[in-house]
Amino acid sequence: MADPAHISHAVPGIYLHIPFCKQACHYCNFHFSTSLRSRDEMVAAIVRELDLRRDYLDAADISSIYFGGGTPSLLTLSDLERIFEKIHRIHKVLPDAEITLEANPDDLDADKLRDLRRHTPVNRLSIGIQSFREEDLKWMNRAHNAVDAQACLRAAATAGFDDLTIDLIYGAPTTTDAQWQENLSIAFDYGIPHLSCYCLTVEEGTALGTFVRKGQQPPVDEVKAARQFEYLLDATAGRGYEHYEISNFAQPGRYARHNSSYWSGEPYLGAGPSAHSFNGWSRQWNIANNALYMKALADGNIPFDIEMLTPVQRYNEYVMTALRTKWGVDRNRISAMGENFAGYFEQEVQRFLVNGTVEEAGGHYTLTRAGKLLADGIAAELFMVEPAA
Numbered sequence: 001m002a003d004p005a006h007i008s009h010a011v012p013g014i015y016l017h018i019p020f021c022k023q024a025c026h027y028c029n030f031h032f033s034t035s036l037r038s039r040d041e042m043v044a045a046i047v048r049e050l051d052l053r054r055d056y057l058d059a060a061d062i063s064s065i066y067f068g069g070g071t072p073s074l075l076t077l078s079d080l081e082r083i084f085e086k087i088h089r090i091h092k093v094l095p096d097a098e099i100t101l102e103a104n105p106d107d108l109d110a111d112k113l114r115d116l117r118r119h120t121p122v123n124r125l126s127i128g129i130q131s132f133r134e135e136d137l138k139w140m141n142r143a144h145n146a147v148d149a150q151a152c153l154r155a156a157a158t159a160g161f162d163d164l165t166i167d168l169i170y171g172a173p174t175t176t177d178a179q180w181q182e183n184l185s186i187a188f189d190y191g192i193p194h195l196s197c198y199c200l201t202v203e204e205g206t207a208l209g210t211f212v213r214k215g216q217q218p219p220v221d222e223v224k225a226a227r228q229f230e231y232l233l234d235a236t237a238g239r240g241y242e243h244y245e246i247s248n249f250a251q252p253g254r255y256a257r258h259n260s261s262y263w264s265g266e267p268y269l270g271a272g273p274s275a276h277s278f279n280g281w282s283r284q285w286n287i288a289n290n291a292l293y294m295k296a297l298a299d300g301n302i303p304f305d306i307e308m309l310t311p312v313q314r315y316n317e318y319v320m321t322a323l324r325t326k327w328g329v330d331r332n333r334i335s336a337m338g339e340n341f342a343g344y345f346e347q348e349v350q351r352f353l354v355n356g357t358v359e360e361a362g363g364h365y366t367l368t369r370a371g372k373l374l375a376d377g378i379a380a381e382l383f384m385v386e387p388a389a
Helices: 039-052 077-090 110-119 134-140 146-159 177-189 207-213 222-238 257-263 290-298 311-322 331-337 339-354 375-382
Strands: 013-018 062-069 093-103 124-130 164-170 194-199 242-245 248-250 268-271 276-278 282-286 304-308 358-361 364-367
Touching: 013 039, 013 257, 039 077, 039 268, 039 290, 062 077, 062 257, 077 093, 077 110, 093 257, 110 146, 124 134, 124 146, 134 146, 146 164, 164 177, 164 222, 177 222, 194 222, 222 242, 242 257, 257 311, 268 282, 311 331, 311 339, 311 375, 331 339, 339 358, 339 375
Parallel strands: 013 062, 013 268, 062 093, 093 124, 124 164, 164 194
Antiparallel strands: 194 248, 242 248, 268 276, 276 282, 282 304, 358 364
């Protein structure tokens, strides 16, 4: 059984949070602004942060760079070049590094794709399709339409991008079972090598959260969502995809390297407002306020909070992330944390082995098909409580 650390090559990645969107999707609770007036200043601040934090990864080689957000495809070619120039000046980026740009379909016309392919190191696109259906897209308040959703995939192929992942959402009230099956069928027809499929969630502070609270929209139908997830498992398996993380499906050898490094606990540097960083022992996160972030960087300061992780927190984080993957929780890795953690885990996991939601093979504990429907709850039950001070 392969260990996920092998996928990430056990070397760090860089995440860049680009906090701009054309409009707010009803379900989204990520940090962003719909005003692009400060884009130049923001890029300058991110470049400055990269410079100030050049030693965070201890001069390690970089195996992945990920532009997330927000909508990074709103950056110009010049914006991207400024960021890449700084990264390459202060870090050694491996020749085969995975370099991903998140994008919305309405940003990916033929000219944009050609320029990305010819003039930047970007070699992978993560496209926020969400649905190929007009009704779904309008309900989500997406900036693109159903025509854009498919046109960008054809244009990406023409431009020479063959390393693609797309996001799809199931469980929305406008998405029937038949329509969810059609969404997946379209993705399969395009031969997309990687799919990230998420159940609709209602988050506080979003438009959807407000609509549901006021009774203007129904809450998520959990039974329908579970049914559509079950179909997703069958359909992807039937097409040869590996279900390697709860929400992620890849053709053989096409795992997302950057995201896999998160799940396997590798260090990464995050730059930009609200971006998180992790070095194995501490986690830090930048302020989620564009104006304050830019002002601080202009003054040569990085506005962040930091948390030193206790042994219990490191154990809990490992269980939470590892259990979501096909490789599962490694008994040896927990034993290396201390016999108290190994004993606790062995004791607590027994009831899930008995009820058939977790299985064990070769010292790895993984979720069964039934367990995948209950992943977060099972992980929470396996957490250890921090001892009283």
